[in-house]
Amino acid sequence: xxxxxxxxxxxxxxxxxxxxxxxxxxxxxxxxxxxxxxxxxxxxxxxxxxxxxxxxxxxxxxxxxxxxxxxxxxxxxxxxxxxxxxxxxxxxxxxxxxxxxxxxxxxxxxxxxxxxxxxxxxxxxxxxxxxxxxxxxxxxxxxxxxxxxxxxxxxxxxxxxxxxxxxxxxxxxxxxxxxxxxxxxxxxxxxxxxxxxxxxxxxxxxxxxxxxxxxxxxxxxxxxxxxxxxxxxxxxxxxxxxxxxxxxxxxxxxxxxxxxxxxxxxxxxxxxxxxxxxxxxxxxxxxxxxxxxxxxxxxxxxxxxxxxxxxxxxx
Amino acid sequence: xxxxxxxxxxxxxxxxxxxxxxxxxxxxxxxxxxxxxxxxxxxxxxxxxxxxxxxxxxxxxxxxxxxxxxxxxxxxxxxxxxxxxxxxxxxxxxxxxxxxxxxxxxxxxxxxxxxxxxxxxxxxxxxxxxxxxxxxxxxxxxxxxxxxxxxxxxxxxxxxxxxxxxxxxxxxxxxxxxxxxxxxxxxxxxxxxxxxxxxxxxxxxxxxxxxxxxxxxxxxxxxxxxxxxxxxxxxxxxxxxxxxxxxxxxxxxxxxxxxxxxxxxxxxxxxxxxxxxxxxxxxxxxxxxxxxxxxxxxxxxxxxxxxxxxxxxxx
Numbered sequence: 314x315x316x317x318x319x320x321x322x323x324x325x326x327x328x329x330x331x332x333x334x335x336x337x338x339x340x341x342x343x344x345x346x347x348x349x350x351x352x353x354x355x356x357x358x359x360x361x362x363x364x365x366x367x368x369x370x371x372x373x374x375x376x377x378x379x380x381x382x383x384x385x386x387x388x389x390x391x392x393x394x395x396x397x398x399x400x401x402x403x404x405x406x407x408x409x410x411x412x413x414x415x416x417x418x419x420x421x422x423x424x425x426x427x428x429x430x431x432x433x434x435x436x437x438x439x440x441x442x443x444x445x446x447x448x449x450x451x452x453x454x455x456x457x458x459x460x461x462x463x464x465x466x467x468x469x470x471x472x473x474x475x476x477x478x479x480x481x482x483x484x485x486x487x488x489x490x491x492x493x494x495x496x497x498x499x500x501x502x503x504x505x506x507x508x509x510x511x512x513x514x515x516x517x518x519x520x521x522x523x524x525x526x527x528x529x530x531x532x533x534x535x536x537x538x539x540x541x542x543x544x545x546x547x548x549x550x551x552x553x554x555x556x557x558x559x560x561x562x563x564x565x566x567x568x569x570x571x572x573x574x575x576x577x578x579x580x581x582x583x584x585x586x587x588x589x590x591x592x593x594x595x596x597x598x599x600x601x602x603x604x605x606x607x608x609x610x611x612x613x614x615x616x617x618x619x620x621x622x623x624x625x626x627x628x
Numbered sequence: 629x630x631x632x633x634x635x636x637x638x639x640x641x642x643x644x645x646x647x648x649x650x651x652x653x654x655x656x657x658x659x660x661x662x663x664x665x666x667x668x669x670x671x672x673x674x675x676x677x678x679x680x681x682x683x684x685x686x687x688x689x690x691x692x693x694x695x696x697x698x699x700x701x702x703x704x705x706x707x708x709x710x711x712x713x714x715x716x717x718x719x720x721x722x723x724x725x726x727x728x729x730x731x732x733x734x735x736x737x738x739x740x741x742x743x744x745x746x747x748x749x750x751x752x753x754x755x756x757x758x759x760x761x762x763x764x765x766x767x768x769x770x771x772x773x774x775x776x777x778x779x780x781x782x783x784x785x786x787x788x789x790x791x792x793x794x795x796x797x798x799x800x801x802x803x804x805x806x807x808x809x810x811x812x813x814x815x816x817x818x819x820x821x822x823x824x825x826x827x828x829x830x831x832x833x834x835x836x837x838x839x840x841x842x843x844x845x846x847x848x849x850x851x852x853x854x855x856x857x858x859x860x861x862x863x864x865x866x867x868x869x870x871x872x873x874x875x876x877x878x879x880x881x882x883x884x885x886x887x888x889x890x891x892x893x894x895x896x897x898x899x900x901x902x903x904x905x906x907x908x909x910x911x912x913x914x915x916x917x918x919x920x921x922x923x924x925x926x927x928x929x930x931x932x933x934x935x936x937x938x939x940x941x942x943x
Contacts, residue, residue: 586679
């Protein structure tokens with residue numbers, strides 16, 4: 314994959330997926346503004362279909378496929394939100410979805426994926442097992458592999474979230490985005506800087522899964538090594554492609570503690586009355602730990618998703 | 629209190645409090661519609677100031693007071709959302725608020741009330757102790773007592789929620805409202821039937837606190853006797869005044885099990901990604917237990933509030 318996306322790719326994607334996605338609301342909280350001393354606007358992708366921004370990229374990638382490709386079905390490996398996103402996108406396009414999930418993935422997530430009509434194949438919870446299982450299905454079925462983030466069309470779909478935010482609220486001058494595999498921030502920085510290069514775009518990463526921050530700081534692509542964080546959506550590692558986009562366009566990546574993530578999640582639940590998953594609270598954690606960086610102007614925070622196991626909350 | 633409110637009282641209240649309240653959003657969920665086979669629209673008072681509809685009534689009652697009355701301060705007894713609502717309303721009006729709370733009320737709720745600048749007096753957790761303590765403060769300070777629901781202006785304020793719902797969405801033909809002390813449904817039925825008498829208004833009550841349903845069914849005002857339910861906002865009993873309005877105007881009151889309330893709360897959290905308190909999930913529980921009553925047309929459900937102790941969830 315060589316071509317780096319530009320603003321026009323994002324607006325084309327938005328035109329393609331409008332009608333399939335929710336244009337999610339932007340909420341504010343006077344109480345959280347008081348607590349932080351900042352002016353924070355929350356882009357609520359927890360209200361997106363399947364409960365996370367991932368559906369934007371999934372549906373964009375599927376809608377780009379030819380009828381012949383769709384007839385062979387699509388396949389991905391994911392334990393999280395992209396599995397549900399691709400399953401729903403495929404069912405909308407009338408295509409079969411094959412989802413490879415680790416055998417220790419939560420039953421609730423498996424049920425959600427199965428509920429969209431996808432065929433689930435369980436594998437051992439290692440990257441090698443995931444890839445082997447996926448490749449075996451591709452050889453057998455000829456299905457089209459859609460990577461959760463190392464994919465041009467997926468990145469462009471995710472970027473539509475940032476496009477909506479800045480075109481709806483051009484007064485925003487900083488955007489803080491969770492960083493896992495880097496697909497979301499790659500798309501958002503392309504959209505945001507494409508509209509207005511003066512807007513700061515800052516990545517938010519758990520210190521326990523800080524590969525993107527380390528790669529960004531050192532200027533060398535360093536894959537994650539044994540990442541550990543409650544923000545399960547951010548355990549993934551940058552790809553060389555997302556690293557390249559981030560390194561070129563993003564202003565900074567800031568890491569935060571697990572305590573700040575849990576505190577931020579609780580603040581959002583208690584004060585805003587919305588359900589966010591730990592990953593979606595990481596941008597607020599960056600603000601809480603670095604208030605002075607956000608005390609001027611208006612900061613947009615990407616609430617990336619709201620899929621949590623209510624039986625296993627950290628509070 | 630003799631005069632029963634009419635539609636004009638609600639619209640007057642709305643004019644008075646607009647600018648102080650949030651016009652709360654109405655949300656839908658394709659997933660919950662699929663599960664129930666009904667077309668449900670949720671009026672989200674969990675996004676109201678102080679996290680519950682109670683602020684509508686509190687601010688309306690306070691804004692009705694004269695400068696002389698405001699100078700003496702306001703007082704109520706409440707362990708729940710009305711305490712915070714009156715505290716915030718008083719602070720907006722520049723008046724002192726005295727709040728009598730039972731000594732076993734959660735520290736989080738006390739902190740919220742104190743955070744709005746109110747003066748809290750703790751008392752034993754009995755109705756007698758509450759009233760004695762309240763009366764002692766009234767004798768001492770001359771402050772104006774605002775009952776949480778047995779109050780004309782409070783009822784008119786709560787009714788603005790129903791007015792917003794039906795004027796924004798006139799295609800709704802049934803509204804389901806939680807019933808505790810009856811202030812919310814008294815106001816809402818006045819607004820809704822005032823706009824369109826053909827709209828059904830149905831009360832939703834936990835079976836474990838079913839005094840309103842019993843009074844409604846028998847035609848005799850029967851106060852609650854040892855109510856018990858997870859829906860802590862609905863432990864209160866109708867007043868003779870709210871009973872009279874309900875008996876005259878409401879179409880039916882339906883009781884539900886604790887299991888249905890918890891299931892409904894979980895559905896709303898998981899599928900809609902919003903935080904609702906048990907009381908706010910009781911209308912959905914009525915739909916879940918009586919789907920056939922709501923399978924035609926469009927049903928509006930009042931999500932009355934979102935204040936929960938995240939450390940003590942029922943799932």
